Amino acid sequence: MIEYAGIHNPYAVGAYGVDRNAAVLQRYRALHEGLLRAAAGQLPNRDDWNLRIGMCKHLYEDAEAAEQLHIRIPELRTSSATLTKEPDARLTLLFEELVHARTDLEWASAVYEVIKPAMLAAFRDHAAKTQQIVDQPTIRLLRTAMLDLEDQIAWGRELLASLRSASSEPEDGAEFAARMQSFLTAAGGVSGEGPRSTDLPRRWRSNEPYAIPKTSKRCAKTMGPTTLIRTSVEPPPADPIARELAFKMRVRQEEMTACDLIAGVLYTQRNMPWAFYRDLARHIWDEARHAMFGQAALEADGYEWKSRPQYTSDYDVNAEKIPSAKYAWLSIGIEEGAMVSLGKKKEFEWCRDEAKHPLMAQFQDYDWADEVVHANLGRKWAPDLMGEPIAFVREVAQKELAHFWSEVQRAERKAAT
Ligand SMILES: [Fe+2]
Ligand SMILES: [Fe+2]
Known part of the structure; x- marks a missing residue:
């Protein structure tokens, strides 16, 4: 027609x-x-x-x-x-x-x-x-x-x-x-046009408000245990470049922990403009895509990753912090921090020029692009969340980073003894 x-x-x-x-x-x-x-x-x-x-x-x-x-x-x-x-x-x-x-x-x-x-x-x-x-x-x-x-x-x-x-x-x-x-x-169905009972439904489980967990979960039957330390692949490749590359692949795969962190912020932070929730939804999906970068690179090269311990520090170490501190830690502390000369650009160039791994180089190229977006989201929303100028947010993020690394190092020392 x-x-x-x-x-x-x-x-x-x-x-x-x-x-x-x-x-x-x-x-x-x-x-x-x-x-x-x-x-x-x-x-x-x-x-x-x-x-x-x-x-x-x-x-x-x-x-x-x-x-x-x-x-x-x-x-x-x-x-x-x-x-x-x-x-x-x-x-x-x-x-x-x-x-x-x-x-x-x-x-x-x-x-x-x-x-x-x-x-x-x-x-x-x-x-x-x-x-x-x-x-x-x-x-x-x-x-x-x-x-x-x-x-x-x-x-x-x-x-x-x-x-x-x-x-x-x-x-x-x-x-x-x-x-x-x-x-x-x-509720009369999706449209509200179905028959609605005059009896209001009774609450079932929601008498208690839902609280997000203190530690994030991974499937105990099909995956390794959760951990606060990086464990790469087993056995590690003998060649130092291959070893470094496999480590990078696992770091990408373990970005699922960033998804958990942002999801916790999205769920617990009320009364922000709609654009905040929409941006965080995209941020969560980007970190899940990064996790799949790692999963795909590891699987393409024949590395077993699922049964390895699963790093959950981003969520677990920050669990007790208020949403604005969590978000400043990630978007300003980690993501804006990754824009410096030794950060995302270098990772991409290393995968392209040293490891000469086309798939990981492509993943890192886009990972870098995504992280530029995330650092911008941090500069946009973290000051709003905290009610403070960006310079103050950066100071908070530095303190949160120091706390984070001290907790991770404590876990590393404990694992070593
Ligand atoms: Fe990421
Ligand atoms: Fe990111």
């Missing part, structure tokens, strides 16, 4: 007036943001490596979908002040309960078998029933979100099948998922 720019059904009256459309899109925004925040709170507690990587990707995609809704909703005669409000106390309750998932199976089943499939079905319905000309900007953002949701759900089903077949426990996440379904149903 060449008329109407290929838009079908131009004559049909749509199901959504402007006001109703804005109200429903507010719910979609709340769902994407609720998933983002709950995933960030859950990440340090989740075990399975593949699940962790998937969570980091999907929380970033949730943030991107929410970002588009932040742009669209104010176009619908709606004050941008509503973007910081919760549209439905029952949806809020759903996410206060969701963040209490206790196992990988509970989390994955609720997200990939209940919430995301319900969102996909609602988005498909919305895109089909809205007036196709008047609401094309909404249809476009929903199409992008639907593509992500389709991939996420298909991936989640595969992951769940593999987790369930590997598990010897009767627990398969079904009870938790059924509870989450009942909270969603009580």
Whole structure:
């Protein structure tokens, strides 16, 4: 069809007036943001490596979908002040309960078998029933979100099948998922247009507020124990260049601990502008990509990495600090610090010129680019978080670094005796 720019059904009256459309899109925004925040709170507690990587990707995609809704909703005669409000106390309750998932199976089943499939079905319905000309900007953002949701759900089903077949426990996440379904149903479903009971649902686990853990988790069955010291590969290569290269690959792989740290900041820091949460979601996904740089380089060269001890210092050593101190430690102390002449640029050049390893050189090239972005994020948000100028934040970051290294060295001394 060449008329109407290929838009079908131009004559049909749509199901959504402007006001109703804005109200429903507010719910979609709340769902994407609720998933983002709950995933960030859950990440340090989740075990399975593949699940962790998937969570980091999907929380970033949730943030991107929410970002588009932040742009669209104010176009619908709606004050941008509503973007910081919760549209439905029952949806809020759903996410206060969701963040209490206790196992990988509970989390994955609720997200990939209940919430995301319900969102996909609602988005498909919305895109089909809205007036196709008047609401094309909404249809476009929903199409992008639907593509992500389709991939996420298909991936989640595969992951769940593999987790369930590997598990010897009767627990398969079904009870938790059924509870989450009942909270969603009580809210009238994703759109809020389903039947809503007049009985408000009772809290289940959320009478106690969820607290992020003091130490981050890794799967005890498939991975080595967590550790505060770097352990590289075993046995270390005899050639000094190969040894240094393998060490670098493991340092990249262990950047998962940075994901946990930022996720803890995202979850616990309330009342920041939306752009802060969106930036941190991207930051988490970037560090997960860096972890995959290491994973891919190690696997490509035949190194075993999963059964090796897993470095969790970024999260574990900083666990007791307030969010602004954690974020200053990473973004200003570590990431801005990595911009000096011996930092990221040098790592890239060493992999290219000394190790002559094309894959690691390419990874380091992009790692450097990402870290420039992260240092900028630190300069943008750390002063806001702390309510202090950047010079003060840099002083705080130096103190936090000194504390961090003294803890890591203490762990090294303990391991040596
Ligand atoms: Fe990184
Ligand atoms: Fe980074």
